[in-house]
Structure formats: C-alpha cells, structure tokens
Amino acid sequence: MLSQSLKTAWRQLARNKAFSLINILGLALGMACSLLIFLWVKDESSVDTFNTKATIYDVYERVFSEGKVEAGPNTPGPLAEELKRKIPEIKFASGYVNRGEETVLSVGDKRIALNGCHADSDFFKLFSYPLLAGSAASALLGPADIAVSRKTAELFFGSAAAAYGQTIRLNNSKDFKITAVFENVPANASQHFEFVANWADVLQNISWLKEWIYRTPYTYIQLRPGADAKRVEAKIKDFITPYIRTGDGQGYRLELGLQRFDEMYLNGVFRNGAPDGGRSDYVRLFSLVAIFILLIACINFMNLATARGIKRAKEVGIRKTIGARxxxxxxxxxxxxxxxxxxxxxxxxxxxxxxxxAFNQLSGKQIVLPIASPFFWLAIVGLMVVTGFVAGSYPALFLSSLNPVKVLKGALRFGPGALLMRKGLVVFQFVLSIVMITGTIVIAQQMRYVQTKNLGFDRENLVYIPFQGDLGNKFQLFRQQLVGMPGIKGVTMNTNAPSRISTHVYNMDWEGKRPDERVVAIHNGVGYDYLDMMNIKVIRGRGFSRDFPADTAKTHFLINETLLKITDWKNPIGKRMSFFDFQGTVIGVVKDFHLKSLRDPIEPLVLYFGEKEGWGGVLVKTKSGETRQALASMESVFKQAEPQFPFRYFFSDEQYQQLYNGEATVSKLSNGFSVLAIFISCLGLLGLTLFTAEQRRKEIGVRKVIGASVGNIVTMLSKDIVQLVLLSAVIATPVAWLAMHQWLQNFAYRITIAWWIFFVAGVLALLIALATIGYQALKAALANPVRALRSE
Structure with missing residues (x-):
C-alpha cells in the first residue's frame, strides 16, 4: 500500500512539472532560509556555554546619580579578592582585564603580537579551560606566572609540553614563567585570548586599578555548593559602600548585582540598573523571521495545491465512488x-x-553544517514531518471532503469560505513581507544616520597608534620627528582611543555644587593641538596652549556643554573644579561631541592635559589622499623609537563602525531575508492567480465572446490581488511602526520614522505582486474561449 501511494504521488509530481517545481522551489527556499537562521540562532545561544563547572556569576555594579540609575559589568579592581575574603558563600573569585590590544610576547629573537588578559589565581578553577600542562591549583600563583594557549606554546616552543616551565617576555619589559598551558579558547567563547598573566602584573602597571573609585575589570565568582544566588546577591548589594572614601563618593549610592556568566553575551544591555536584553533581542527577532518564512512557504503550498485541486476533483470523485475512504x-x-x-x-x-x-562572511560567524550530529538529523526529520503535515493538511482535508456526485456532474463550486481562507493566507503572507520591507528600510535609514551624523569632531583621515614599550615617555620626540613628514598633517595624543572612552569620574566637585548633587562624568587626557586636529569647537575660553605652561600641571580643565548645563555656571572660565586628586580651574568649554555610540546620550566630559601621562596613544591626522605615504612615515619613525615592537595602528572611522557591528549584521541579514520573503510570497500570489483563473475559466470565456478586451480580463483578475495587497499594507503599517519604534529606542539619537517609508514598502509590494500575477493574468486573458466553453 505504501509503495502504491508513493508511485501515485510520484506520477502526480511528474505529470504536473510546473506545479511541482514551484512548490518544491518555495519550500526549499523557505527551509534553507529557516535552517540558516536557526544555525545562527544556535551558534549565538551557545556562546559561553562551554563551561562545565559550577555556575559562574559576573558581579555588575549599579550607580545611582542625578535621579538616574546606570549599570555595567565594570567593577573596582580590589573587589574580587575582598568578596572572597568577606563572603563565605563565595568559593572562587577572580578579577579579569582584557584591554583589547595585542601584547608583544618574545622568546629570544622571536617576537609575536598576541591578545591576552590578566586574572587572579582562581581563574582556572572558575572556568573550564582544559589544561594541557600544569594544574588549575598551581597556575597563576606567583606574581610572575603566566598561562599560555596551545597556539602560543606551539608558536614559541613547538608543543605544550615543551613550553611548560619556560620563560617568556611580555612587552620587552618583564619575564614570566609558564606555569600552565591551556587548550585554545573555543570558538563559542565571547572573550578570546592567547595568554593569561597574573593579576599582580596589571596592578603594577596600572596602579589606579588598586583604587575602589575606578571601574575597569570584570569580577567573576563561583558559589559554594548549596549557596543560593539570590541570597548572595542580596548580601553583596551594599558591599561596596564602606570602601568608597568620603571624598571619593559622598552622596553616591552604589549597589552590586549578579548575572550568570553564560547569559552575559546575549543580555549585555543594561536598562534601569539591570541586564535587559541585547543580542537576545536579535535572536528572538530572527527566530520569528525563520518561522514566518517557513509559514509563508507552507501557505504557498496550500494555495497551489488547492488551485490544482480543481483538476484533481474528478479523480477524487471517481475514487470515492469506487469505495475509497x-x-x-x-x-x-x-x-x-x-x-x-x-x-x-x-x-x-x-x-x-x-x-x-557567504552567510558566515556576512554574519561574522564560523558556522559549520553539523552533519555528524544525530540531533541535527533528528531536527531535519522533524522539520520535514511538521512542514509536510502543515503544508499538506489543508489541501488533504479540503480535497477529500469533496462531494463525488457534484464533482462527477461537473457542478463543483468552491464556497466563499474556501476562497476567503486562501485570500486570508495571502494577506498574512504580505503583512509579514511588508513588515520586513519596512523594517529593512528603517534599519538602513538608522545605519545611514549613525554613519553620516556629524559627531562634533572630524574622524576622517585620523589614525590612532597605541603606546607600546616606552613610546608614551618618548612622545615629544616621536611627535617632533613625525611632524612635517610625507602625508602627515598633525600629531597629538589621547589617553583613550577615539570612540572608546570609558573612564568615569565619580567624585567630581565644583564651585557652587549643591551637597545633594551627584554627577558621573567621563575624563580624557589630551595633548596640544587635540582640539584643532579633531576640529572640536571651543565655545567659551580657550584650549590647551604652549603659550600657557601652567596647562601641563593638571590644574586646568576643559568641560563640554553637557557638564556646563549641570554646573549651571553663567561664566565658567576660572571656576574651581576637582576630581580624583586633580584640583584646578576651568579654562574653556567645548561644544558637545560624541565619544561613544549613538545608542548612548552625550555624557558630561572633562578634558585635562595628558602628554605626561605615559599611557594611551598617538593621534595622527593624515593629508587627504596621502594615507599610504603617511603610514610609511609613521612606521619608519615608530621603528626607530621602539624597534622591539610591531607597528600597529587603527583608523578612527573603522573603530567607529565597529560600534555598530551588530546592527550592520542585522541590516544585511534583513535585506536578504526580506527579498526571500517577498519572492516566496509572490509564489503564493501565483497560486491564488492560478486558482482564480481556473475557477473563472468559463466566465472569462463568456466575457471574451461578448466582447471583453484583454485589458478588461487582466484588470478583472488583478483587481482582487491589488485589494489584498492594499489590505496587507493597511494591517502591516501599525505593526511595522510599533516594531521599529521599539527597536529605535536602543539609540539615544535616532531617526524619525517618516510616513513615506510605509508608502514605499506598500508600493514596492504592490509592484512586485502585479509583476508576479501579470503574466498568468495575461495568459488567461489570451486563452481561446472555445476551450473554456466546449463542454457547454
């Protein structure tokens, strides 16, 4: 019986090649699109799930200030050690700093720049990084201990075993002993590094990490068996308050919270003082897109199968007559x-x-088809069964319900309910398609807005060279040698890379400040010519100048408009201000400019003279069209100053674009999925047109006999489709507006959703629909009416 059914099914497919091709193409495209999305979703959801030990928590901090609450994962450097010492429920704790810049490792004459981090001795007890040499208990115990990855060990020593116990040098300044070799960090980790150096080293190099008022490291903890995370979170809520010195944080309210480590990647956005979405929003969004596209493909099948059902009606009638159940x-x-x-x-x-x-290149992933996984094939079989059943159930129930007497008499007529069902399915398809088109346009508009918006400074032709070795202390000589060389327009310095400033001031005081005022500001050390080179406007007073030697003493400050509004100074020049151990006066006010993503509002800012800091990097302005010559000049001077280090540089505009990598990926994926959704929906329109033309075949013949033109017939067949698409546009408009309005709330600076976006989406859908049905309508209109009427 099964073999007979398969033979019958195969004959039907072979007999109706065009119908079969359209159905198979629609289903294949829908499934392929859905599979790609689900593979992406699975990859996103698997990030940081490699840990097999007890649950790890990240300690995040909430800052209450100016009636607002802000939160983030950055915490004070001493927090991990102090939590472990004071909270008995905490078994392991470690600070973690990954500065995001490569460090030069060297053994003998071999030097390689690799990315690394610093962590406490509990790090390998917390995380499931398999150790190829050494043990979690002994790794990173000493201040000069380091753990390296398999890749690093093989690059320098040939194997993990050979690397164990050897000495390796960091930044040509300090020797470390390799006390552990760990397996390369898995691809599904959010943080990648090739070595882990002892925490004591970063404290030695960045002394301010010892202070409670600064926030840069992450703090990870693991609880003892049986400890309740909610109770521990409540216990550490006010833990940090006693450690803030009176002069450093009076009036501030600081709290600690816990977030599971394996949830940080997907829920990295903080709202109202707690983790609230992030990449998980895109995971949910594209999961819905995958389901919708698959539904669209199934709806196409239903429409096409039902349209073809007219030609199979007599087959059903005969089979029922001879006893088929x-x-x-x-x-x-x-x-x-x-x-x-x-x-x-x-x-x-x-x-x-x-x-x-191509999908991996587009999404920045390394996804592979998991053909060796039994679960993958089970999922494929499940997808096939569910899709086949959903797609085939309505046509099967509909065709099997036909009355054999009416069918064999030729009196078969489909009622308004059946037609309404099919029209409703097409409307549903086009609602989804128009929503996706609208979303694609809005995302593209917002991306264009953030890429072209005037940030308040000129990021074009701006190159950032991070300080390496002793370059910070040699900056003046480096600048003098570089000025005037081919392609160089200007040289200055900055303690933070452009668009990457995250150092905050929590203890700011100023003349006239009310006791209850609480302000969190960002600070940045800059060099002479910084304002001119960045084209940042001074609206009050002056900038740092070589004509004023006192500017170098960290007693003169520049503030931005946002901070000026908070201080409420009418005349800010000469007003007293202090933060950390800096005390001085304001010499100028600069126009607000964006240092971060446009997701964030402009924060209060203090600029101080930083050329004596010794940390940060060099900012070089190149002449337009002479970037290649400028880079050659920079490299030659850098190699003279620091021959032991590789020349590394970053373009400011590229770093700015990296702030929107997630949105750029979403924009590209949305473009592709919208095109596919429209294409598959058009197959559904083709199905409805086939059904309508088949139903009204004799009517069309009669109309042609009594003089109806081809244009009249095409208009008659197209009118219903136009109405359906217009109805879809009306339904889709508020849905799309709500969805896109919600998405735009992620940006402090955003576009206004214009009315023409919905108009364009509707017109585009209508034009595509008309193009799809035009050929079939024309074919029906040109058909010989004799064939339609000969049974009469």
Missing part, C-alpha cells in the same frame, strides 16, 4: 506533500551548504 485520500495527499517536502529538504540542505560560506 476519506482517511485513505487524506493519507494520499499528505503523502504527496511529504514527498515534495523530502525533495525540498534535500535541495534546502544543498543550498545551505552552498550559501554557508
């Missing part, structure tokens, strides 16, 4: 759907394998 007929039609779905699955897998490299 409805269950058997339902099984036959669902079997045909399953066969179609199986073929579509095979094609979809081929498409996924073909498109995966």
């Amino acid at each position: 409805r269950v058997r007929l339902i099984g036959q039609f669902i079997g045909e759907a399953m066969l179609l779905t199986f073929i579509a699955v095979v094609i979809a897998l081929g498409l996924v394998a073909l498109l995966l490299p």
